[in-house]
Amino acid sequence: MFDAPLYVYHWHHEGFDLPAGAELLAAGERFPHQAYRYGANAFGVQFHPEVNQRILEAWLVEGAQELTSPGAQPAAVQRDHHARHDATLDRWFDDFLDDWLRVSEDDHP
Secondary structure (H helix, E strand, O other): OOOOOOOOOOOOOOOOOOOOOEEEEEEOOOOOOEEEEEEEOEEEEEOOOOOHHHHHHHHHHHHHHHHHHOOOOOOOHHHHHHHHHHHHHHHHHHHHHHHHHOOOHOOOO
């Protein structure tokens, strides 16, 4: 599921404890619990794989006050990282959803 490092998008300053019985799937420096599986079909993620350019711009404009939080990256850095890493994250997210929902290649329009 996470066979290579991903550069993912965060918009929070909270973390969480891993639920009892959950399997940690991905970890990060600032927030150690990034993704987990609970049982065969339940997953949790700390990051935002759904962020596209429209969402990013809305968050940067409407949530501009959050950019002053400790550890927050400036808007220009976030835009640059999004441009460099979004395609890889989109591919990962599509593959994850296909696998989780067990969608075959024949099912795609």
